[in-house]
Amino acid sequence: MMELTRKGEYAIRGIIYLAQQQPGKVSLISEIAEASGAPQSFLAKIFQSFAKLGIVSSFRGTGGGFTLGRSPASITLREVVEAVEGPIIPNRCLLDGGVCDRGKDCKVHPVWRTVQTQVTQILESVTMEELARK
Amino acid sequence: MMELTRKGEYAIRGIIYLAQQQPGKVSLISEIAEASGAPQSFLAKIFQSFAKLGIVSSFRGTGGGFTLGRSPASITLREVVEAVEGPIIPNRCLLDGGVCDRGKDCKVHPVWRTVQTQVTQILESVTMEELARK
DNA sequence: ACCTTCAAGACTATTTTAGTCTTTTTATAA
DNA sequence: TTATAAAAAGACTAAAATAGTCTTGAAGGT
Ligand code: SF4
Ligand code: SF4
Numbered sequence: 001m002m003e004l005t006r007k008g009e010y011a012i013r014g015i016i017y018l019a020q021q022q023p024g025k026v027s028l029i030s031e032i033a034e035a036s037g038a039p040q041s042f043l044a045k046i047f048q049s050f051a052k053l054g055i056v057s058s059f060r061g062t063g064g065g066f067t068l069g070r071s072p073a074s075i076t077l078r079e080v081v082e083a084v085e086g087p088i089i090p091n092r093c094l095l096d097g098g099v100c101d102r103g104k105d106c107k108v109h110p111v112w113r114t115v116q117t118q119v120t121q122i123l124e125s126v127t128m129e130e131l132a133r134k
Numbered sequence: 135m136m137e138l139t140r141k142g143e144y145a146i147r148g149i150i151y152l153a154q155q156q157p158g159k160v161s162l163i164s165e166i167a168e169a170s171g172a173p174q175s176f177l178a179k180i181f182q183s184f185a186k187l188g189i190v191s192s193f194r195g196t197g198g199g200f201t202l203g204r205s206p207a208s209i210t211l212r213e214v215v216e217a218v219e220g221p222i223i224p225n226r227c228l229l230d231g232g233v234c235d236r237g238k239d240c241k242v243h244p245v246w247r248t249v250q251t252q253v254t255q256i257l258e259s260v261t262m263e264e265l266a267r268k
Numbered sequence: 269a270c271c272t273t274c275a276a277g278a279c280t281a282t283t284t285t286a287g288t289c290t291t292t293t294t295a296t297a298a
Numbered sequence: 299t300t301a302t303a304a305a306a307a308g309a310c311t312a313a314a315a316t317a318g319t320c321t322t323g324a325a326g327g328t
Contacts (some may be wrong), residue, residue: 001219002136002253004246006286009225012242029305037235042287048306061295064304077245085135090253091143101171107265108146111211111256112138118252119136119224122245131241140317163274176318182275195326198273 010038011046011084018056019072019132026065049083072132078123090115144172145180145218152190153206153266160199183217206266212257224249
């Protein structure tokens, strides 16, 4: 139950690598992939998602690559994980309409809500700055 | 990320139904399936797992069916979920050998350990007795 | 004997995961 | 202005997990 996918693991490793570089240093996806042990073209997709969200900045052409889009201290583990895995939802009934006929007086529902809140808090409290320290 | 499967949801609904019956009353799988809105033969599989673990008792032949195997207060949500979904593992590196080359000084690893502990605690603290109350 | 009920295992369809590959766009440099 | 370098975008694929079904067998009751 509740397993991080490889995509999520690669995402975390990749962004930590970036956070460990000199601020402003541009890294190639090939370099990040090697450092994080991820398949290059798969990681490229992951970093595209990051770029769209502004977590990383991307530059094309010669001398291009990726840098962090914001300060390491402002990027949380929750943000990184959710960027590639989607929102933290331990059970369907937690998102959007929460479509469940028995939803009204279900005693289990609030338990999942608690799980969601706790997990989110834990991941939110960890920043890339902390994770990048060696 | 971290979504309960239908199997897990059916499992919970099914056992709560059982917990709501008069102690000692035997329920047919067809009855439980209808009450919980689960496909009967799928739920049958789920209850087989429960029976092996002693969470429920099964009886064959005429007048057979299922009852809880222990008191509702002694069956936790964690136990029910783990019975069908396996252990609560937010990341591969948490179980068994925790096969990860970078495992030694990984800063992320303890975060997943915390998630695991917290989620386990939340689910462990909820019993079928509580969930069965109307 | 016959019927009822769960047990066990094989089987299948759908969805998700975990990628790859090709083409296009943007930027630099000779 | 052409070549080269890099990410962006999108189509594609293989493998695994999920969500079941179906058939047969075993245990128990009448
Ligand atoms: S029964 Fe309760 S826990 Fe299950 S999906 Fe519905 S609201 Fe959520
Ligand atoms: S890098 Fe860290 S978090 Fe990721 S699998 Fe290895 S030990 Fe676990």
